[in-house]
Amino acid sequence: MNRQDISETAISIGSTTNLLKRDWLPIMIVIAAALIALAFVGSPSIWLTLTLAGLAMGMMVFIVASGLTLIFGLMDVLNFGHGAFVTVGAYLAYAVLTMMTGLTVADNLLLNVLALIAVVVVAAVGAGLLGWIFERIIVRRVYGDHLKQILITMGGMIVIEQVVMMIWGSQEKLIQLPTSLRGAFVMGDAVVEKYRLLVVVFGSVLFLAMYFSLSHTRIGLLIRAGVEDAEMIQALGYRIRRLFVGLFVVGSGLAGFGGVMWVFYRGTLTADIGGELMILAFIVIIMGGLGSITGCFISAILVSVVANYVAFLVPEMAMTSTIILLVAVISWRPRGLFPLTKR
Amino acid sequence: MTQPILQLENVHTYIEQYHILQGITFDVAENGFTVIVGRNGAGKTTTLRTIIGLWQAKSGTVKLRGQEIQGQATSEIARAGVAYVPENMGIFGDLSVRENMILAARRGKFDTDRLEWIFGLFPPIKKFWNLAAGNLSGGQKQMLAIARAIIEPSDLLLIDEPTKGIAPAIIEDMIDAFLELKRMQTTILLVEQNFSFAAALGDDVVVIDDGQVVHRGAMDTLSSNPDLQQQYLGLALNE
Known part of the structure; x- marks a missing residue:
């Protein structure tokens, strides 16, 4: 390695781990689960519908849990109040939709998308702001306990x-998707809901953005390092409290975003909407490995598609399948699919 | 006499209800190599962690260049010029060697000459530059931990038991590296249980027992006197 090489490699931040050396086994398990389900379900069109619905559910869980896993992994904070940001995001979505009815009912894709973007931005910023207040007033006092x-x-x-x-x-509210996002595409015998497809796209883009940020930016490096050893990050001179607060705000904002996605999916809104996803979110972050975005993404998909297949094949086992999956994964890899922390 | 860069005065540190440091007092001379030795559980690691602010002293003063640093956050003490290599090395195993070094270069870019100097001190750092640090051997991780601490100039380098669990051949390389650091007039405060290693490097020595300083002075005085070693450490170098 000559001086030029050193200088160039030094200033560019990026994961250089060989892709072939990555741990592909958890991803193979998801693919295997899908193929096994195809054999049992029999009909490819039903399988495709079930798979897409599972993927969409998985993406919603991922959006909500991604912030939680970073908060838990880096800050070692068990935030059982994370669902509140989902709720606030969902209600802010309702409030903005109420004000923008003209845009959402118009039979115009551009106007509908604009309305959706406005809803997501307001919900994420509002939930993030609430997260900042929550950290200042509540969480800050209980670090380490x-x-x-x-x-x-x-x-x-x-x-x-x-x-x-x-x-x-306290009354239940009805939420309707913007006009262009309602309905489904019919592909042969398979029915693919437009909104589920959109959620899959949103979740995938979010995952790629987070993955890129964590592996190719200095702040991402700090977060990954902090998840492993927060003490050492401080000893290197970084003000980790600022990183904590920033991460808490981003995590809360993501929960708000998840709230928007979830309320459109659900179609109705009540104040306990945030709590509904939290058990799944905690299962997913434990199964994925605390602090691991990749683990969170893969386990969210695994849990959701398996639950969907089982609900179709053996409906009474739908809930149980998630717990069995959790026990199996933790027995196999006690610190999760992609362990980062020593916890 | 050289002005001390670090002064500890009657420092008391508790971990939960346990009174670990019971009035520690000593100085570290600028550009010198000071070694803290003592039995297991004497309070050596607690002393370093108190200096860097990872544990807060209940009373007493810790001064860096005459400025009180006791009570400050660890990040502020590090920014004031104290570099730290913990007992567990603090390597980020999921990150590559390069990424570990990037984080240590807080200004965002490397001084290429300094990096070349470090590669000369620790060739495995260059060899495994893009490898995940978790895949390094124990000795290589220790080299990375020290390399990370010296990638930027600091006023004081705190190192906790660098020879722990390290192969003898690597320890020899490490002595050479520390001698080079001494030649560069780096001020070092080292905690060490391996007295031969400590005696080969130290200018001054502080012996801690049961949370108190029981001896301090020139390393030569202790390393050349088996009776003193027996008295304070329960061993003699030439035994």
């Missing part, structure tokens, strides 16, 4: 849900 974290963040979520009900009322 898991029991207090669980209690106080759950308490915070209850308070936020009550405030949401005070503002928007």
Whole structure:
């Protein structure tokens, strides 16, 4: 390696690990699960519908859980109040939609997409802002104490849900997708909902953006290193508290984004909407490996597609399949599919 | 006499209810090589962690160049010019050797001459530049930990037991590297259990036992006196 090589490699941040040396086994398991399901389901069109629905569900869980895994992995904070940001995101979406009815009911794809972008931005920024306040007032006081974290963040979520009900009322609200996003594509015998396809695209783009940020930017390096050893990051002179706060805000914003995706999928809105995804989110981040975005993405897809296949084949086993999957993965890899931390 | 760069005065540190450091007092001379030795559990690691701010002293003062640093955040102490190599090396195993070094170069770019100098000190750093650091051997990880601590100039380098679990051949290489650092007038405070290693490098020595300084002075005085070694460390170098 000559001086020029050193200088050039030094200033460019990027993962140089050979792709062939990556751990492909968890991804192979997802593919294997899909192929096994195809054999049992029999009909390719039903299989395609089930797979896409599972992928869409997985992406929604990933969007919500991606911030949570970084918060848990880097900050070692058990934020049981994360669902509150999903709720706030969903209600902000409702509020913006109410104001932009003209754009959402118009039979014009561009106007519909503009409305959707506005909804996502307001929900993510609003939830992120709330996350900043939540960290300042609640989480900051309980760093390093898991029991207090669980209690106080759950308490915070209850308070936020009550405030949401005070503002928007406790009645169930109906949410409709923008006109162009309703309906489905028919591909042979398979029916593919437009919105599910959109969610898959959104989730994939988010994953790629996060993966690129974590592997090709200095802040990404800091986050990855901090997940492994937060103490050492401080000893290298980095003000990790600022990183914590920034990450908490981003994680909360992502939950708000997830809230938008989830409420459109669900079609109805109540204050407990955030809590619905949290058990799945925690299962996914434990299964994926704390702090691992790739692990979170793969395990969200694995859990959701398997649950979908099982719900079709053996409906009474749908919920149980997720727990069996969790137990199997943790027995195989106790620190998750892509372990980063020593926890 | 050289002005001390670091001064600890009557430092008391608790870990939970345990009173670990019980009034530690010593100085570290600028451009000197000071070694802290002592039995297991004497408080050596706690002393370093208290200096870098990872544990906060309950009372006493820690001064860097005359400025109080006790009570400051670890990041601020590091920014004030203290580099630290922990006992567990603190290597980011998921990151490549290069990425570990990039993080240590806080200004965002390397001084190429300094990097070449480090490659000369620790050739495996250059050889495994793009390898995930978690795949390095124990000795190579220790080299990376030290390389990371010296990639930018610092006023004081704290190193905790660099020979722990390291093969004898690597220890020889490490002595050469530390002698080079001494030649470059790097101020080093080293915690070490391997007294031969400590005696080969140290200008000054601080012996800690049960959280208190029981001896301090020139390393030559201790390394040449088996009775003193027996008294403070329970061993003699020439035994």
